[in-house]
Amino acid sequence: MTNSRNKVVLLAGGVGGAKIAEGLSQIIPDDQLIIYVNTGDDFQHFGLEISPDLDTVTYMMAGLSNPDTGWGRAEETWNALKTIELLDGPMWFNLGDKDLGNHLERTRLKNKGFKLSEVSQLFCEKYGIRQKILPMSDDQIQTMIHTVEFGFLSFQEYFVKQRCEPVIDGIKFRGIGKAQPVNGMVETIKSSKFVIIAPSNPWVSIDPIIAMKGVRSALKNKTIVAISPIIGGKPVKGPVCKMYRELGYEASALSVVKHYQGFLRGFILDHADSNFESEIIINGIIPYVTNTIMHDKNSRRKLAQETLDFCGRLNQ
């Protein structure tokens, strides 16, 4: 039996979440790592149930992910999409052939009545992943981006179809009021050793997880460390800086600290942002400065080890 008090919980979005998850998996015993993944970006397309962040984390943990993009499968082919192109169908979402198999089987199982968390655990087993990768919820939560030009867009419409170009002035999580965190999540957080917040977009990857009933209060008094998704005022990936600016904040690692204020204990930031150290301390949070870029397996393990060591020191 595993002592639940040894468990490390990771709250994760897509590529940043996948990388630190894989790093942690190199160090922590398999049954002590539990990854809760954002599902606010999930959507239906061509009748298929698509869970982009879950797949990104799963492919990375299975050693199947595309090392160039961070999402999708390595050595992917695009023949289904070529047919869709020929038929003048919608091309904005990248549906690789190998990736499609995942969407098809998930859709089949969900149509049979399986919960997303059951599908996710089954897929982990089949892909040979021994850690737990779970959706944040089995209920539908839809991240909606309010844009000045188009009003509300679903996350994928904003992120992929509109390439994050429209100016945003609000975000909401449709369905969050009624949604339950996935079975066991609140208890697992409460009894865990550490909670790590991946270098994911706070607005659209982490906020949906924390906004669910019972999660924020479960985080109180835990050892919680976040890794900055912003380095030197620039995003490691995606629209996080653009979002901070358009919503009226400075695009910086410091804004991420303030974002998580109220439950955060420690914050890992890049050398490029060491100038924020003293202000982070003033905000009551303990900073740790290191190299936060994860460009390969070694750098993923190194950042994961530093994160765990930092959590360990905070726990003393």
Add this chain to the structure above:
Amino acid sequence: MTNSRNKVVLLAGGVGGAKIAEGLSQIIPDDQLIIYVNTGDDFQHFGLEISPDLDTVTYMMAGLSNPDTGWGRAEETWNALKTIELLDGPMWFNLGDKDLGNHLERTRLKNKGFKLSEVSQLFCEKYGIRQKILPMSDDQIQTMIHTVEFGFLSFQEYFVKQRCEPVIDGIKFRGIGKAQPVNGMVETIKSSKFVIIAPSNPWVSIDPIIAMKGVRSALKNKTIVAISPIIGGKPVKGPVCKMYRELGYEASALSVVKHYQGFLRGFILDHADSNFESEIIINGIIPYVTNTIMHDKNSRRKLAQETLDFCGRLNQ
């Protein structure tokens, strides 16, 4: 404007229907060939809307079909199915990657409210097919095979999953009572010059078309010619002979003639079956003996030309 009295109607199943359709398209002006395709084999799989016979005819007419199998796409890849295999999902139905694009776009359009006939016409346009390929109906008709061992199986379960192995003792077309032939079909048959019945399985490819309200009576007094799907007591393809035997009939070209008795005017049979000529005549139907195997583009055109010439003579 096309004179509808010049129109040639083809009633078609899958591979046999596709081949004679392509042959006819080499000869008849584009706007004078109308192909009504069996949809009794259509089914949902992985949440996708799959129309096997429509796709087989469409791919052949578009010049995209696999010349070795007669169904599916040429130079197909199978990466989605490989993922499904890795996930231990159902592997019994062949889902090629290029083919999947067709299913995905059809599903998307049907979910948006398009009728199958609208999708089919749109796909023809996009694939550069100038002839009309239409589903027999926009309503759901499901060919159910009653087997001694398993009771009722859907056609694809019988045909693909069980590889036609179970002994059958009945066939029904679920939904046939309420289904309407596709818009314009009855009128088109009535005003057509000839109706050709493809060398398809009478039980499961042609019967569903003829069993729809109004079709059999529309066929009365037309010049109707069928091409035998049985040569020398053996099927050109599929379970047609096994079905005749298990349902209590001789598996022969003559049984096909009797199957269509009541509306058939002429019957095209292979040299191998010329011994049936006199008995076909006794049954009031005019036989035409030729080489009915269509192994390439030339033999498809040749059989189509002979069929049209034969129809012309019957019309005089």
